[in-house]
Amino acid sequence: xxxxxxxxxxxxxxxxxxxxxxxxxxxxxxxxxxxxxxxxxxxxxxxxxxxxxxxxxxxxxxxxxxxxxxxxxxxxxxxxxxxxxxxxx
Numbered sequence: 001x002x003x004x005x006x007x008x009x010x011x012x013x014x015x016x017x018x019x020x021x022x023x024x025x026x027x028x029x030x031x032x033x034x035x036x037x038x039x040x041x042x043x044x045x046x047x048x049x050x051x052x053x054x055x056x057x058x059x060x061x062x063x064x065x066x067x068x069x070x071x072x073x074x075x076x077x078x079x080x081x082x083x084x085x086x087x088x089x
Contacts (some may be wrong), residue, residue: 002041018040042059
């Protein structure tokens, strides 16, 4: 599954957030997350098609939450970060 983001920083944030949660059935599901620039790549290996569907649905719900959170807070966080940085003299 390829999930495009506005930039590579947002893709990296999404990867870090999603990686924290382990699969509920690690004996039956293997998830690999990688980055390709501003694209989050997710590869799943499952024992059954049904498990693949359930795993993908759960993953996409998490991605949706991360995307909405980034959309809500990213600009504010970047503005605060820029206002707190001090140029070196």
